[in-house]
Amino acid sequence: MNHLDSAELSALLDGELDPVRASEVEAMIAADPSVRAEFQRLQQADLHLRSIAEAAGFRPEVRWPAPASRLGGPWLILPLAVILLAWAAGKLAPGMTMALAVNAASLLLFLACLAPLALRDARSGAPVAA
């Protein structure tokens, strides 16, 4: 049986010894009255601190920041306006070329606006919603 470092009595109280060493220390406590007395003194101190700590415990609520909207809110206003304009141009102008050109431009703009949003989500992961 190995020599006992008295700090191991504290480690036993804290469940920090590996099972083999814990059994050895428990055997020393059982066999030696002076070690047992020391262990009991430490147990008393442990209980005293535990009772104070338990009375102090409480569970605070954590308020997380609101998750960012996946649709990006203001970012969508401009492309939607362009799409609406393209639709209106197609209806009003007899020539289809103009309407198609406006539609193509609006699609490009729409994608250009969505790209930064997609990149931002990919970099930061999903927002916290606890």
Next chain:
Amino acid sequence: MLGSHQYARALEPLLLQAGGYARSILRSRADAEDAVQTAALRGLERLSSYDEGRPFKGWWFAILRNGCVDSLRRARRHPTTALDHDVADDRAAEPAPDWEALDRALETLSDSHREIVRLRYFADLSYAEIAEALSIPSGTVMSRLHHARQALAATLQEKPG
């Protein structure tokens, strides 16, 4: 890297101990609530600095501890009567913790020993987690905690009850 969802989930089971730990330093439930809230958001901001190979609990309680210490320093620079006692315990059914008993128990200890006692008992950290929070070896945690218990045991024998 830990995602923000995972971070919130990992923090959830620590909140009870976080409340008690912050309160043991600040001695005010309201201030402890603020400190935990601030530490939760600060941890979220610093997620990129968290190494997943190390204990999350120790990493996060280090953030909370630093926040509490800063808060205490600010309070000492601008003292108010409210910080003299745990006056924010306005929930009548809940008695305030016996801070005098804690102070008596720890009065003979150095600040570093007191800190380890708070992290062990109020935050419920393991030796490895305390070592992570304070950037000291686990063996030092064990010896300081043992010394603190021995000192408390002697105090309890001198002043029983």
